[in-house]
Amino acid sequence: MIVLQNIITGISVGGLYALYALGIAVVYGVAGIINFAHGYFIAFAAYVVLALAGVPVILSILGALVAGVAIAVATERGVFQFARGADPGTLLVLAFAVALAIKSLLTLVAGSDTVSTSFGSNLAKPLQIGGLSIVWIDLVTIIVAGVMLGGLALLLNRTPVGVQLRAAAQDFTMARLVGVRSNRVMMVAFAVSGLLAGVGGLLLVVRSGTLTPTSGLQPVLIAFVAVVIGGLGSLSGAVAGGFLLGGTTVALQVLLPENIQPYRDAILYTLVIVILTFRPQGLLPSANERSRV
Amino acid sequence: MPRLELIDLHVRYGAIAAIRGANLAVESGQILALIGPNGAGKSTTLAALAGACEGKVSGQIVFDGKDISRHSPEKRARAGIALVPEGRRIFTKLTVEQNLTVARAGRADRAEVKVADIYERFPILGDFAGRQAGLLSGGQQQQLAIGRALMMRPTVLLLDEPSLGLSPKIVEEVFQSVLTLRDEGMAILLVEQNAKRAAELADTTYVMRHGKVEGEGAKAVGEELSQAFFAARGDEGTTL
Numbered sequence: 001m002i003v004l005q006n007i008i009t010g011i012s013v014g015g016l017y018a019l020y021a022l023g024i025a026v027v028y029g030v031a032g033i034i035n036f037a038h039g040y041f042i043a044f045a046a047y048v049v050l051a052l053a054g055v056p057v058i059l060s061i062l063g064a065l066v067a068g069v070a071i072a073v074a075t076e077r078g079v080f081q082f083a084r085g086a087d088p089g090t091l092l093v094l095a096f097a098v099a100l101a102i103k104s105l106l107t108l109v110a111g112s113d114t115v116s117t118s119f120g121s122n123l124a125k126p127l128q129i130g131g132l133s134i135v136w137i138d139l140v141t142i143i144v145a146g147v148m149l150g151g152l153a154l155l156l157n158r159t160p161v162g163v164q165l166r167a168a169a170q171d172f173t174m175a176r177l178v179g180v181r182s183n184r185v186m187m188v189a190f191a192v193s194g195l196l197a198g199v200g201g202l203l204l205v206v207r208s209g210t211l212t213p214t215s216g217l218q219p220v221l222i223a224f225v226a227v228v229i230g231g232l233g234s235l236s237g238a239v240a241g242g243f244l245l246g247g248t249t250v251a252l253q254v255l256l257p258e259n260i261q262p263y264r265d266a267i268l269y270t271l272v273i274v275i276l277t278f279r280p281q282g283l284l285p286s287a288n289e290r291s292r293v
Numbered sequence: 294m295p296r297l298e299l300i301d302l303h304v305r306y307g308a309i310a311a312i313r314g315a316n317l318a319v320e321s322g323q324i325l326a327l328i329g330p331n332g333a334g335k336s337t338t339l340a341a342l343a344g345a346c347e348g349k350v351s352g353q354i355v356f357d358g359k360d361i362s363r364h365s366p367e368k369r370a371r372a373g374i375a376l377v378p379e380g381r382r383i384f385t386k387l388t389v390e391q392n393l394t395v396a397r398a399g400r401a402d403r404a405e406v407k408v409a410d411i412y413e414r415f416p417i418l419g420d421f422a423g424r425q426a427g428l429l430s431g432g433q434q435q436q437l438a439i440g441r442a443l444m445m446r447p448t449v450l451l452l453d454e455p456s457l458g459l460s461p462k463i464v465e466e467v468f469q470s471v472l473t474l475r476d477e478g479m480a481i482l483l484v485e486q487n488a489k490r491a492a493e494l495a496d497t498t499y500v501m502r503h504g505k506v507e508g509e510g511a512k513a514v515g516e517e518l519s520q521a522f523f524a525a526r527g528d529e530g531t532t533l
Contacts (some may be wrong), residue, residue, distance in 0.1 A: 019326070080431060098452050160394065160395075160398045161398075163387060163391045163394065163395050163398070164395055164398050164399075166384070166387060166391075167384045167387060167391075167392075167395045170384050170385065170386055170387075171382055173345050173366070174378065174382045175347070175384075175395070176365070176366040176367045176370070177343055177344075177345055177367075177370055177375075177376050177397075177444075178375075178395060178444075178445060179367050179371045179396060179397075179398070179399035179445055180371055180395065180397040180398065180399055180439060181367050181399050182365070182367060185380070204380065215435065229518035231458075274402060
């Protein structure tokens with residue numbers, strides 16, 4: 001029973017990390033930007049949940065989603081669209097600048113102290129099924145991640161705009177050459193990443209119960225590592241990387257003796273180094289199939 | 294009036310001048326072949342026409358009487374200029390059908406653009422409609438690249454090395470489709486390493502060298518030019 005419980009926790013954390021990672025991967029795929037600001041999109045959405053304390057839960061949820069999409073699209077329109085075609089180093093520095101700007105904005109408005117919230121605190125209670133004791137938030141995270149991943153898969157595979165997004169992610173110039181509007185596809189990519197950030201922000205608030213303006217740092221680092229493990233530029237790789245990282249984190253938490261627990265992250269990232277030493281291109285790289293005669 | 298005209302095109306990559314004052318004009322129902330050695334600027338010329346050139350481009354590109362040299366690649370695509378690039382650059386992860394439909398997505402008349410028309414022209418694509426495009430053979434991928442371009446309902450087709458990497462039999466099939474498109478009234482600009490075959494197909498052949506168009510003329514002159522070109526190269530001018 002305890003094994004099953006841990007597996008559920010692993011899937012839950014993995015699903016959360018997959019959502020974080022997809023937010024980075026969608027934008028990287030289309031725009032070539034390693035969007036370090038994504039973590040602060042998440043933090044921004046989380047602060048909006050806090051600001052909306054007292055309103056019905058559904059409005060808080062909507063507020064977080066709208067905030068995530070709005071800040072992501074505003075960043076694209078206000079900053080990144082002017083740097084299209086710039087070299088990756090410039091784009092990375094820009095992303096850092098945007099991250100710092102959002103962090104400063106949050107500090108200015110909400111202060112730098114840790115703030116706590118009771119939003120979603122009911123979800124910290126366990127649910128007893130037979131001999132299983134599952135925390136509600138784990139279950140909710142799994143469902144939300146499943147819905148988001150499923151919805152995104154449908155969007156990308158079954159809708160014209162999704163197919164355009166995938167085409168642009170594979171070869172942006174060629175997509176433009178067949179008439180795909182670059183502005184539109186860029187905005188959609190950022191909107192999708194913003195939606196994922198909104199969901200991430202909600203889950204962050206409920207799971208941690210506290211926030212600081214730097215709360216976005218850990219999610220973005222996790223996302224970045226997951227994306228690199230999965231293979232930069234590959235959406236399915238980002239999901240796989242997220243689940244692998246989340247599952248391994250939980251497995252180490254469970255399996256490591258108590259006196260080694262403080263070194264969990266050191267061991268985790270050693271494993272990451274080992275993976276990347278043997279597969280520097282990641283697990284599911286987005287290499288195009290070799291053209292054949 | 295030519296369908297597409299290039300007036301005094303210059304392209305620079307930093308200090309390097311890739312194109313130095315090229316002039317071309319292609320009319321509807323005409324194949325214009327551009328031949329010349331590697332690095333002569335043929336592909337750069339096509340990329341500049343389609344709006345996909347990474348260098349600094351100057352000069353005039355006139356399409357249906359309008360200067361489009363400042364238009365984005367997507368705007369040119371929607372206006373009717375379609376590039377089939379070297380190496381095909383199909384979207385390998387999308388299905389064959391998605392490769393086709395993505396090319397009509399930006400169009401106002403997309404409801405009228407049918408994939409069935411492309412399958413009629415290239416039946417093999419219809420057979421593999423749901424297959425991941427990266428799994429197609431080289432010849433099938435070339436057909437898909439041309440089919441994708443046709444989904445844009447172009448009036449000008451820019452073909453960059455369509456024979457590259459294909460077996461002679463498949464090359465002939467591809468060239469037959471090109472002739473059919475010409476007969477249907479399309480203006481076609483063909484860049485080919487296989488210079489001899491290109492000159493045979495083309496109504497007009499231009500030779501490019503060192504970023505300049507060195508010769509032009511009617512079909513016969515084109516063949517003479519290409520023969521002179523082969524002589525200069527000391528071979529038959531074919532890469533196969």
